[in-house]
Amino acid sequence: MTTTPMTLIESEDRREYRVTRRRDLAVDLSMTLATILAALAIGFLVMLVTGNDPVKAYEAMLTGPLDRSFRVGRWLEDATTLTLLGLSVAIPFRARQISLGAESQVYAGALAAAAVAVFLPLPPVAAVLVPLFAAATAGAGMGFVPGAMKARLGANEIVATLMLNAIVVRVYDYLVNGPLKEPGSSAVHSRSIQQDSALTPLSDWFGIPLGRANIGLFLMLLTAIALWLLITRTPLGYRIRMTGSNPDFAEYGGIRVPRAIEWSFVIGGAVAGLAGAHLVQGVYGRLEPGLAGSLAFEGIVVALLARNNPLVVVVAGLFYSYLRAGGDIMEQQTDVGTEIVVVIQAVIVLLVTAQALPDLLKRRIARRQAGVR
Amino acid sequence: GGSGGDENSGAAASGKPRIKLVINGGLGDKSFFDSAYEGLKKAEKDLGYELKVVELGSDRTKWEPGFEDAASADDYDILAAGTFEVTDYIGELAPQFPDKKFWLFDAPVDYTGKNGTCSNKCENVYSVTFKQNEGGYLAGFLAEKLVAEKSLKGAESLKKVGVMPGVKIPVIEDFVVGFKAGFKEAGGRNSDVLVQYVGGDKPFGDPAKGKEISTAMYGQGAALVWPVAGLSGLGTFESAVSAERYTFGVDSDQYQTLTDQAQKDTVVTSILKNVGNALYKAAQDDRKDSLKYGAVDTVGLADDAVGYVDDDHFKELVPQKTRTELQEAADKVKSGSVTVPSAF
Amino acid sequence: MNSVIDVVFSSAFLAAVLRVATPYLLAAFGGLVAERAGISNIALEGQMLSAACTGALVAGYSGSVAVGALCGVAVAVLLGLLLAALRLELGADAIIAGIGLNLLASGGTAYAVYSLLDDKGGTSGLKSGSLPTVTLPGIESIPVVGEVLSGQNMVTWLAFLAAPFVAWLFYRTRFGFRLRAVGEMPDAAASVGIPVRHVQYAGLALSGALAGLAGVFLSMGYVSFFVRDMTAGRGFIALAAVFLGGLRPWGVFLAALGFGAAEALAVQLGTMDVPPQLVSTIPYAMTLVALALYAWRRKRRGLTQETAASL
Amino acid sequence: MNESWADAGPAVAAHAVTKTYGNGVRAVRGVDLEVPSGEIRAVVGENGAGKSTLMKMFYGLEQPSSGEILIGGRPRVLRGPGSAIALGVGMVHQNLMLVPSFTVAQNVVLGVEPGQRGLVDSRAAVETTALLAEESGLAVDPKARVDEVSVGMRQRTEILKALHRRARVLILDEPTAVLTPQETEDLFAAVRRLRDGGMTVLFISHKLREVREISDKVSVMRAGSLVGTVATADATERSLAAMMVGRDLSLDVDRAPARPAEVTLRVRDLAYDAPTGQSLHGLGFDVAAGEIVGVAGIEGHGQSELAEVLAGLRRPTTGTVSVGGTDTAGLDVAGHRRAGIGYVPEDRLYNGAALDESIADNLVVDRHDRPPLARRGVLHPGAVRTHAERLIEEYAIRTPDPSVPVRALSGGNMQKVIVARELSAGPRLLIASQVTRGVDVGAMRFMYERLVAARDAGAAVLLISADLTELLALSDRLLVLKDGRLVGRFDDTAGLTEKRVGLYMLGVEHHDQEQLTAGLDDVEPDDVESDGVGPDGSGEASAV
Ligand SMILES: Nc1ncnc2c1ncn2[C@@H]1O[C@H](COP(=O)(O)OP(=O)(O)OP(=O)(O)O)[C@@H](O)[C@H]1O
Ligand SMILES: Nc1ncnc2c1ncn2[C@@H]1O[C@H](COP(=O)(O)OP(=O)(O)OP(=O)(O)O)[C@@H](O)[C@H]1O
């Protein structure tokens, strides 16, 4: 069968395929940039229409975060949490589980990290690692609940995670306002963590002020690489991918689909737990009400932006945090109000996954080449 | 960062001192921040200041960097901020920018410098806090008198009163603690005070839920409901109209701010916590160089920073006897012969 | 405990349930229609918010409540169409686009209110009025039923009519029939010549209209003004109801009604001496348990789960 | 419908049509084809030759990269199936296009629903479908949900869908792949009637015998190009095959007699209560290592259920199954696979493949956690790729690269991916359901050889097929299922005719219990259902 006259055409096909694939990659990249530019252009119009000075605003937004080392630190610190949260949903998304539970997991992680870091005296290195571990475990546990409900009972994970978020956020609020509140303090927050448990600030390393940025950044990078390896280089990752792609096929092929689903939730939860630990041990140094802000939700944007590829999530996280930081600086330095900043961020979010532009171009290139021959 | 203020650190080109109000939340809350903003705007107009407002939004991850940014920029002379949430940020930043002045309202920085902030003993920070418990006390006192004397038309048979705070945090709880104390002082029973928090995703911005809760409290026999929940409280006035019952306003004079006459009519009085006045006063004092930096100023009934509205509508609804009793109670608090318990 | 039982059977409580459930019902049906059309509508929250804002503003300026409500719904429809266009024409991810629309609505409404009224809080300074309540002559005199039903806002009536309407639409009409086919197997629908995109546009417009009605209810029925971000997460609860209801009209109806009842109950129990944060977890904890029990029973009966349109 | 057809000229035609897919694969190359009205034109060619792609262009599902499509004698720009349907073109797709949660009737009427004022009249839909089914001889249950009926019924539903639209041009892309001979006969009769009524039919099949039977002319495609059109009368299966592959090809399978060894699959008193579909009752049989046992039966009489129970995808209600001495009770699918079971599923799109994943990933699902692909918990992508390249080569899967998603393969090539995976696992027991569904003659022969080779290497093969010719050609022994019961057992297939087996399939004849259980160890007679008569009362001829 292999020595048919087709061989010639086949090798031609093969060549063509490789060329197309390489070109597609280039087109994808450049078009992603083009879409972002288009989004920024629309933001430009929004500012013009609302009577602001777009040039000055964009200057603040696009160069602002790099203006001072402190702002770079602010960006990196934000990106660390955001990327971890993006990673935490990317894994269940890979198994096609729409887990919206990062919020509950990050709070559970923060609670666990704080419980250890505040109350348990530990020797130096352990003082950092044990809370991290506790946070990952708590996050994983919080992920396990909807995971097991989905895998074992078939309970819808969207409902389960949304409900769990609502519950955990309220319980967290109660704990921070009540039992865990620092005695004698009028402000609402827990006692500070022990000195040894803090994630070393990057300023200590580089000798320049970098705000609250800390070695959690490297922890985040390591996590991303580990998750990428997990997805592409381990049997469990393979099982998660196949389960996400076609669960019936996965089951037929001998993959225990419920187990793969559970694992995806547990791993995601653990990563979100780490994000909680980063907030406690690196950012605030204690528990504060509402400490994750809207990051848990924006992690979803980051994950989907990166099409759930862990390494790309890092890029998307850095990009999105840059936008967040830039938007804040724009609001401070110019007359553009918070409302318009939100609108511009919305426009960018809306357009940034518009893939049709690159696809259109790809199709045009393919057609032109077909026409040539 | 750096130690700021190297060039042109005096005043603006215009020569006016510049105030930067940094809000860890947003304007439009119809109470706390709006009141602060109004006070400073008035100062801008009357006293020759320049005012800039920065809103940081409710996402807490942005607060610390937001304050750092605000403090590092050299476009202000006085940085004003409020709430307990930001005391540590101010305590960190004040020593870094010793040439600048900081005003902190509704919370004190830690002037002792013991917990790591305020390394310069916050000599450039003026803090002002409010005895909102005293306002709560008067509200509770008045409420019990009104139901006991059956003065509220259409609600004569009812004994209960309701309080609807946004969330259970100390500053808000201070109102409630005071209310209960006043209610008891006037002869009421604790069990007649219904307290229900709005809670949820937007405790200070969910008027629909506020309305539902007030309606429920009226349904449980409350003659009046006192919302301490920002915009959520707007729902209370609507429910009071349909239940034909009464309300107290909070923070600002809500008889003035409401537009609907039926709703206005439900407002017996408003318990004022006048953040704006306090800031205006600080601005006045600062112009005269008599503002006391490096210390906390605690203001209450005695300073007119907390109080109640005594207008024609109030006189119409509240009998003379009750008004006198209320005035006496207020005097006792002012003179210090009564100490109102606090949530702090 | 007795008082709890008294509360639950009081007509005031039942009336409250209908009121509280109204926005959940409408938004959930909006979510259901979109989901069945094959595009997850995460933008429910933003659609409600825009409708609430537009409704209050237009009603305030035009002096006509009806015009306000119509404009509010129309804006939500436009947002639905925009979501569809982003998904279908530009190939954007529906979830991200939905999140983007929510952001847009939050910023856009705040900006509109601020620039028109110079008030960052909302439109409470504007006299907008609210949609009329419905009093059926006969019903009012019936003891409990009368007290529960009479005086409910017309949108509440619409919300409860939405269940049979959506069920009828899905299972009896040509449009619903095609909508379900398109959502489930777009290729199959396309291969029989159904204009898939048109159907999806129509579905998302309807979805927006329902969510818009929910929003209009908030600012022109529940209360009579708009407040920044006043939806307060109701869109997401509605989304949960869509899936809790198994993507079926009557299931969604029960789920949304359940959320309404649980919240109304939490409101009634709120004056108890228990930490308020813990009391407010009651509806969610109940849902979680109900979800698990329901799933367990389904599983025992060997039925499978509906899946979401996204991802 | 049927607007603006020119009176003269071909019903459908392609002029210099080329199609390049987005990923660079050129599926159709400069094809010129004309089909006059009232003709049944067969299109044949190897897997991936471009037949489906060409048909999709006639139906508006794909647009040509260059060249022109003519319908009704005029050049047309078909923006979508809608415009093709408006021109009177109907199509039955190779990969079924049905809405799973809809009933058969709803699927049939989808797009042209009966009813007034925007409403759908479900009763009318059911009646129309039933009527149509009767007229065309394609039996369906109009009220059954599509995801609960057999693949065969789904295929019949697809055909009814096209017939229902009363098209002037009907494209049938491998409609007979899962039909029984009788159904195929009925379909052909219907198609001929339609042709006589003036309809143009484009018919794709890999079964050259069918092609010869039904078509007027045959067009042959190879590697995207049209290599010629011949009158059916002038063509033989052999000559067509030679045109398709470009060289002479023998179509017969040579098969040495089986040398069965010890029993590998042992099934006793197997019963299964199906929530939907056909239940199984009291099955007992053996399959020995080194033999191919065929399972015949009218589609939907329990073959799918039997295969899935044996593969571990469903749990039997009672009875025992053991494979190579391992009792499979309580094992999950992975356990079954570990016991040495390979399974080619009947519906490759449903669970045979993850369409959006690469060919390479699809080829390792059952062995991704074992050396050489994975060692010490690490999966080696290089090894996965090498593994895929080897199988692509060995099984002649036509694709430019192992990283191509399975979705972008032609139907036959998808099937080859699945067969390659299951056979290369070296299974102890191979359950092969509709193995050659949709594969071309060359590949079919190749798969036959592979099955026989697997048998000779000591595998026990259970072959399930709707194609009796295939069963008779390959099986060493044959079992017949009817209504979930075993009704026939032929220990020697030599000289067995399709007709004779057909009688058992229809329930006209059945073997008695003794013959069915002859030679099986430990059968307790009480547990065995003694009447082999189906519930449909077809027990007139009671015994052999
Ligand atoms: N979800 C699954 N689907 C299919 N096979 C699995 C699954 N999980 C584990 N296996 C396989 O089952 C065997 C049992 O291994 P083991 O119990 O150590 O599992 P594992 O690989 O550590 O995974 P887990 O951590 O989930 O237990 C291994 O061959 C493993 O690859
Ligand atoms: N959607 C697609 N994207 C990319 N390539 C495709 C796509 N569909 C088909 N192809 C490629 O186009 C070629 C022709 O495929 P086509 O489906 O037309 O073959 P076919 O003749 O119908 O084969 P079969 O007999 O197996 O059905 C194949 O090489 C296939 O891999």
Ligand SMILES: [Mg+2]
């Ligand atoms: Mg084909």
Ligand SMILES: [Mg+2]
């Ligand atoms: Mg293990």
